[in-house]
Amino acid sequence: xxxxxxxxxxxxxxxxxxxxxxxxxxxxxxxxxxxxxxxxxxxxxxxxxxxxxxxxxxxxxxxxxxxxxxxxxxxxxxxxxxxxxxxxxxxxxxxxxxxxxxxxxxxxxxxxxxxxxxxxxxxxxxxxxxxxxxxxxxxxxxxxxxxxxxxxxxxxxxxxxxxxxxxxxxxxxxxxxxxxxxxxxxxxxxxxxxxxxxxxxxxxxxxxxxxxxxxxxxxxxxxxxxxxxxxxxxxxxxxxxxxxxxxxxxxxxxxxxxxxxxxxxxxxxxxxxxxxxxxxxxxxxxxxxxxxxxxxxxxxxxxxxxxxxxxxxxxxxxxxxxxxxxxxxxxxxxxxxxxxxxxxxxxxxxxxxxxxxxxxxxxxxxxxxxxxxxxxxxxxxxxxxxxxxxxxxxxxxxxxxxxxxxxxxxxxxxx
Ligand code: CAO
Numbered sequence: 001x002x003x004x005x006x007x008x009x010x011x012x013x014x015x016x017x018x019x020x021x022x023x024x025x026x027x028x029x030x031x032x033x034x035x036x037x038x039x040x041x042x043x044x045x046x047x048x049x050x051x052x053x054x055x056x057x058x059x060x061x062x063x064x065x066x067x068x069x070x071x072x073x074x075x076x077x078x079x080x081x082x083x084x085x086x087x088x089x090x091x092x093x094x095x096x097x098x099x100x101x102x103x104x105x106x107x108x109x110x111x112x113x114x115x116x117x118x119x120x121x122x123x124x125x126x127x128x129x130x131x132x133x134x135x136x137x138x139x140x141x142x143x144x145x146x147x148x149x150x151x152x153x154x155x156x157x158x159x160x161x162x163x164x165x166x167x168x169x170x171x172x173x174x175x176x177x178x179x180x181x182x183x184x185x186x187x188x189x190x191x192x193x194x195x196x197x198x199x200x201x202x203x204x205x206x207x208x209x210x211x212x213x214x215x216x217x218x219x220x221x222x223x224x225x226x227x228x229x230x231x232x233x234x235x236x237x238x239x240x241x242x243x244x245x246x247x248x249x250x251x252x253x254x255x256x257x258x259x260x261x262x263x264x265x266x267x268x269x270x271x272x273x274x275x276x277x278x279x280x281x282x283x284x285x286x287x288x289x290x291x292x293x294x295x296x297x298x299x300x301x302x303x304x305x306x307x308x309x310x311x312x313x314x315x316x317x318x319x320x321x322x323x324x325x326x327x328x329x330x331x332x333x334x335x336x337x338x339x340x341x342x343x344x345x346x347x348x349x350x351x352x353x354x355x356x357x358x359x360x361x362x363x364x365x366x367x368x369x370x371x372x373x374x375x376x377x378x379x380x381x382x383x384x385x386x387x388x389x390x391x392x393x394x395x396x397x398x399x400x401x402x403x404x405x406x407x408x409x410x411x412x413x414x415x
Contacts, residue, residue: 003030004378008183011090012036012067015043017139017165018124018199019096020063021172026092026179027066028371028380034086034395035064035386039071039415042388055363061385062368065358069386070395071415074105078414083107085399087115092179096124098136109194119192120182124171128198137199142167146203151210153240155228160240171202213238213246225250230302249273250304253337254312256320266337267320269311269327271304273297278330283314356382389415 008031012023020043027033037043045060073079083105087093093112095102102108102123112119126137127145135141143149143161153160164170178195186192204211214237217223222234225248226241245251251270259265271279276297280289288294293303300307315323320336327334338346344367349355356370361384371380392415396406409415 001377001379004375005029005031005180005183008032008092009090010034011086011093013093013095013097013102014124015096016045017059017063017168018171019094019175020045021169022122022124022175022179023067023094024063024065025173025176025371025373026094028373028382029375029378031092033067034090034391035067035069036072036074036083036086037069037388039073039389039413042069042071046388052363055360056385056387058363058366058368061358061360061363061366064385065368066383067386068391068395069389070392071389072392073414074107076412076414078409078412080106082396082399082401082409082414084115087112087119089399090116090119091183092120092122094122094175094179099125099134113192117191118186120179120186120195121192122175122179122182122195122197124175124197124199126199128196128201132200137167139165139167142171142199142203146200147207147210148203151207151238151240154242155232155240157240166206167199167203170206171197171199174202174205209247210238224301225304227252227305243268244304245270249333250300250307251333252304252308254308254315256315256323257318259316264337264339264342265320267315267323268335268337269308269315270333271300271307271311272333275330275332276300279311279332282326282330282332283311285310353380353382358382358384360384361387 005026008026010023010026010031010033012033012035014020014023023033023035043060043064045063046056048057049059050057072082074083087107109121112121125133126135126142127133140161143166144159146167148166149159149161152162175195175197178197182193182195213223217234217238222229223238223246225244225246226239227244228234228239243253249270249272251268253266254269256265256267276295277289280286293299294307318326324334324336343349344355346355352374353370354372356368357365358368359365368382370382393406396409396415401409406415
């Protein structure tokens with residue numbers, strides 16, 4: 001079967017997590033992704049967080065499926081020639097170097113345009129143009145600078161970062177969308193363009209609802225859906241709202257049976273207004289369905305702590321899965337707190353290919369997250385990540401290099 005991005009060639013100059021997330025998605029949609037790596041060492045993540053001596057780390061393998069790897073010293077004069085051919089050969093160049101690195105290599109936008117006016121040059125940087133544009137950025141820096149950390153955690157605790165890699169993988173997703181949009185526009189203009197996704201911008205985009213609340217707070221001085229209401233005072237900035245949904249439907253995390261020994265015996269419970277009567281019935285508080293202090297969403301807002309305490313008294317008598325089954329019978333939205341251990345075993349995720357088992361020649365079999373985006377006419381088959389330089393000769397041959405020329409490049413340590 002064909003794939004959505006068949007025929008698109010990607011010169012993948014990405015490393016670590018943010019950029020590789022983007023190019024892995026492009027590869028899953030069918031693009032030929034050629035990962036360019038430093039001879040000898042390659043992407044630094046190959047050797048980071050190793051669990052199998054001598055084998056590429058899970059950090060690397062889980063972010064670089066379906067790609068081909070070529071080693072190339074792109075600062076060597078001969079390496080630059082190879083890179084020029086690659087630029088002419090490909091449709092998209094994706095990079096997430098520190099600011100200015102591509103220019104220092106001699107491949108700024110103008111040069112790339114000269115070589116291939118149809119090329120799309122897509123970059124991830126920590127910050128967009130402005131005061132911080134020269135700064136290097138990693139995941140948690142982006143979470144802090146993009147508004148996630150200041151709004152995550154408990155009111156009486158410090159800012160918190162989240163395990164979801166919204167700075168790296170989140171920005172990679174943004175960039176992938178920018179690239180396919182640019183490819184689409186190229187069909188009518190015939191020209192490439194630059195695509196930039198800054199990690200601060202991507203995190204802020206994902207924190208959009210907190211900017212909404214910032215403006216509501218500035219106007220009204222209070223956020224009635226937040227746990228600080230009604231007993232605590234609000235400052236001038238959106239506070240951390242613990243596990244409160246903070247949105248139109250109040251929700252929080254409640255304990256379930258077994259929580260004393262299981263750190264994940266919890267459930268997210270949403271007290272959705274349309275099913276309030278059912279909630280009252282399930283938790284044995286039938287009178288709340290008609291009590292004026294509880295029967296409307298507005299009346300409930302100052303009493304959310306009391307309501308969730310009553311809900312928790314009920315969930316404490318059930319495991320998270322028992323509670324979920326009962327609540328779903330009544331159409332009450334909720335979700336179990338699932339550990340990675342549970343997710344890795346979840347059969348439905350295996351069935352859809354969101355969790356896949358992959359064979360690797362040096363590390364054996366491992367579990368990974370497959371393509372979370374399903375296209376009905378472009379199915380994803382997850383293939384293992386390439387070994388360092390596994391496709392160097394094959395790619396050079398496609399670029400027109402003969403055996404002797406490849407041997408000379410190897411002797412000069414260019415590849
Ligand atoms: N051949 C020769 N040189 C190469 C090369 C190759 N194939 N590939 C990379 N290099 C060189 C670069 O040109 C650069 O050289 P200069 O510093 O002389 O210009 C050098 O390797 C290091 O690149 P770097 O500065 O990008 O890497 P770093 O380890 O110093 O910084 C990071 C890493 C992530 C902080 C930085 O790349 C960055 O801020 N990137 C943008 C934001 C980003 O994506 N952050 C997410 C990181 S986690 O996903």
